[in-house]
Amino acid sequence: MLRNPLFLVLTLFLTWFIFTFLLMPNFAILRSVFVSPEGGLTFRSVERLLSSERAVDALRNSFVLAVVLSVTVNIVGIFIVLVTRFYDIKGGRILWLGYATTLIYGGVVLVAGYKTVYGPNGVITQVIGSVMPGIDPQWFSGMLAVIFVMTISSTGYHLLFMSAAIARVDYQTVEAARMMGGSDWAVLRRVVLPMLKPIIFAITILTFLAGLAALAAPQILGGGEFQTITPMILAFANSPTSRDLAATLAIILGISTIALLALMNRFEKGGVYFSVSKVPVALQKQKIQNRTANIVVHVVAYALFLIYVLPPALIVLFSFTDSRSINSGTISLDSFTLENYINVLTEERGYRPFLVSIGYGAVTAVVVIVLMLFTARMIQRYRNKLTIVMEYLLHIPWILPTTMIALGLILTFDHAQPLVGGQVLTGTVGILAIAYVIVKIPFTFRLLKAAFAGVPDNVEDAAAILGAGSMYTFRRVLVPLVLPAAAAITALNFNSLLDDYDTAVFLSHPIYQPLGVVIRNATTGDQINDTTALTFVYTVLLMIISTFTMWLVYGRKSSSDRANKRARKAAARSQDPASTSTVEPADKAPVRNDSLP
Structure with a gap:
């Protein structure tokens, strides 16, 4: 590896990058908590934290939220997958489209949308107020509101991953259980769900971590009683005198994350999950035999459909109205206007946040994919102690919460650092881009490494036999083979950063604020103004971009898979003797050879 100049330069760059941006920030957090100004060991920050009632309540609330979401998200997520992929429910495809709205908008955008519907000036609040005049306008706040919104917004993993897993459930096994007298509930509990345990474990981990590190929903909907x-x-x-307390909370959050990952991995390895059928048959949708249960499932499915669809539908409608119509919750033909879209697309104050988010997303997506293309190839090609250590260190952002990463960067680069040319990065435009690159490294690296591992070795050997150099082979042979995966990863990274709030709220420049921060600021008060109307336009544009990205990554692949499936069925029918006539013409009859045994 060291004989290759390109990989030597890449190794030196990665060593500098990992130490400067992945290790030093964590050392800075530990130093701010456990090292006194005189240089000695201290636990003063821990004592201050434990003596703060607000901080202790926040710790308790975070763990309660994470545990509750692990239950509620799985209940709702498994239910919507079953009614769209396993059970034969009327309008199943329409239901899936409604449930999938959380895939095209999320985070602070989704929370702001639900506040628009259920908040003090929301449509639902006004409808309830007309029936119950004494209702508190702030009824949709606190712990229950946070749990409700985060439960709905966190079921995307079920739609993406559990839907694929349930499609692999063997139909013969399900039918065998039914023939043995198993009821709908028994088949589901004893046959189907056990096969889905691995993906349920994985989703539970992601859900718990999301609840533990939640920011937008508790901040916007939690109110003063639930932080x-x-x-x-x-x-x-935000206060220099309290950053040690922030660092202490971040350390607790990081330790909890690592401990949870280790615990859940151990639980997951404790079982073996497989289908007992040697010849698996594609799953067919099941009819619910019990009539009462069938009616109840249909009612609940469509009630959830309305909950999922109502916020994005109202966001689209209100994006074409003025603040007066939004505030009153009434829509008429006279209130429709294109002024909001004109302001966003033509005025600087309108399109500036959108351009800032696009700029950050595009730069980050390109930098990460280029860097990880070379890195994944080097680590996959050269396996030694150095590359193994690098691989583990590149996963640091995956096991630490975003909050801890952002705070570490603030503490590390709020003064001149020799490793970055003596520059102060905190408060600059570049520090947010660096944070975005750090956060996206593990995801990009893992998928690209898997893509390179799928390239046959004989392809590279053939290029070497033909006299191609390593760089030429990488550029003209390997990269084109992994380019589809790289393009999909780039699109997903770009899409996920457009409405980012958790990282931007810590590190964004006050002049160049991305969309997530702008949308959050628009939801700070209970009064609706013209800025609120513009946030609806931002949300609609984000949903359009997200929909296109999801189609680009998943839709075209699904279309290709369906085409290949149809081709395989056609080929099978053409080769199936049963599909042809069993009577042959006399002149085409096969000649019988009686001399053969």
Whole structure:
């Protein structure tokens, strides 16, 4: 590896990058908590934290939220997958489209949308107020509101991953259980769900971590009585005298994340999950035999459909109205206007946040994919102690919460650092881009490494036999083979950063604020103004971009898979003797050879 100049330069760059941006920030957090100004060991920050009632309540609320979401998200997520992929429910495809709305908008955008519907000026609140005049306009706040919104917004993993897993359930096994007298509930509990345990474990881990590090929902909907760790870290980080408390909370959050990952991995390895059928048959949708249960499932499925669809539908409608119509919750033909879209697309104050988010997303997506293309190839090609250590270190952002990464960068680069040319990065435009690159490294690296591992070795050997150099082979042979995967990863990275709030709220420049921060600021008060109307336009544009990205990554692949499936069926029918006539013409009859045994 060291004989290759390109990989030598890449090794030196990665060593500098990992130490500067992945290790030093974590050392800075530990130093701010456990090292006194005199240089000695201290636990003063821990004592201050434990003596703060607000901080202790935030810790408790975060763990309660994470545990509750692990249950509620799985209940709702498994249900919507079953009614769209396993059971024969009327309008199943329409239901899936409604449930999939959380895939095209999320984070602070989704929370702001639900506040628009259920908040003090929301349509639902006004409808309830007309029936119950004494209702508190702030009824949709606190712990229950946070749980409700995060439960709905966190079921995307089920739609993407559990839908694929349930499609692999063997139909013969399900039918065998039914023939043995198993009821709908028995088949589901004893046959189907056990086969889905691995993906349920994985989704539970992701859900727990999301609840533990939640920021947008508790900050916008939690109110004064329900705050969690991450909003408290943000509050402490904004004050230089309280950054040690923010660092202490971030360490607790990081330790909890690592401990949970280790615990859940151990639980997952404790079982073996497989189908007992030697010749698996594609799953067919099941009819619910019990009539009462069938009616109840249909009612619940369509009630959830309305909950999922109502916020994005109203966002689209209100994006064409003025603040007066939004505030009153009424829509008429006279209130429709294109002024909001004209302001966003033509005025600087309108399109500036959108361009800032696009710029950050595009730069980050390109930098990460280029860097990880070379890195994944080097680590996959040269396996030694150095590359193994690098591979483990590149996964640091995956096991640490975003809040801890952002706070570490603030503490590390709020003064001149020799490793970055003596520059102060905190408060600059570049530090947010660096944070975005750090956060996206593990995801990009893992998928690209898997893509390179899928390239046959004989392809590279053939290029070498033909006299191609290593760089030429990489550029003209390997990269084109992994380019589809790289393009999909780039699109997903770009899409996920457009409405980012958790990282931007810590590190964004006050003049160049991305969309996530702008949308959050628009939801700060209970009064609706013209800025609120513009956020609906931003949300609609984000949903359009997200929909296109999802189609680009998943839709074209699904179309290709369906085409290949139809081709295989056609080929099978053409080769199936049963599909042809069993009577042959006399002149085409086969000649019988009686001499053969």
